Amino acid sequence: MLVRVCLLVSVFSFLVGCSSALTPYTDNPDQKLSYAYYLMNQDRVYSAQRLGEEALEDFTALNDKFGMAESHIFLSSLYKKHANPTNPNFHLVAPDFDPKKGKAIFHAEHSIKLFSQLEHLTQVAKAEFVLANFYISTNKITQGCEFYDKSLISYDKGLALEPNSGFEINNPHYDNFPEMVKAFRADHCA
Incomplete structure (x- = not known):
């Protein structure tokens, strides 16, 4: 019995350490x-x-x-x-x-x-925003600020072409994507 328990504990310990353990x-x-x-x-x-x-x-x-x-x-x-x-x-x-x-x-x-x-311009805006944050985090402020501006332009164009193409953001501090981008831009761009 003790051998079985030790074996199960060993196997479980190995699986918990394994990166794919408990991955659906x-x-x-x-x-x-x-x-x-x-x-x-x-x-x-x-x-x-x-x-x-x-x-x-x-x-x-x-x-x-x-x-x-x-x-x-x-x-x-x-x-x-x-x-x-x-x-x-x-x-x-x-x-x-x-x-x-x-x-x-x-x-x-x-x-x-x-x-x-x-031609999913609102999605382009989302990707441009992500890229802007990458540049900001690596102290490439000019490129980051340019991509914040591009993301706002792409989002507006996307909504003009397809009004229902907006998306919800996963940030409870902001009501919508443009508000979030403008806030990030205000924090990082002079």
Whole structure:
């Protein structure tokens, strides 16, 4: 009996340490992306990265450009969140998370390109806002401020072309996207 308990404890300990432990399984790329966001918010970086990359692969295989663009936004957010140049200890443990945010910018730019091809301008605005924040966080203030301005222009154009194309923001401090962008711009741009 004691051997079984020790064996179960050992197996459970191994699984808890494993990045894919307790990660839900699905074939649906939209669900994978949803799970990936959840895992990112729980700081389960590697599991979130794996699901985000799987979702991107699945959407690419389906030639679903909207899904591909959403996957790129997720990956850019993940790399931005965990690519903190002020946290060198994290990069000793996880050097693939690029402290200069190159992967974050790469994925944000791909998202902008795909949403532009699809003419989803409000989604372009969302990706431009993400990219603006990346530049601000790396002290590239001029580029960041330019992307804040671009995101407001893209959002307004998107709503003019398709009035129902707006989206809800996940920030309780602001009522809508333009208000949030203007506040961020006021905080970071002179």
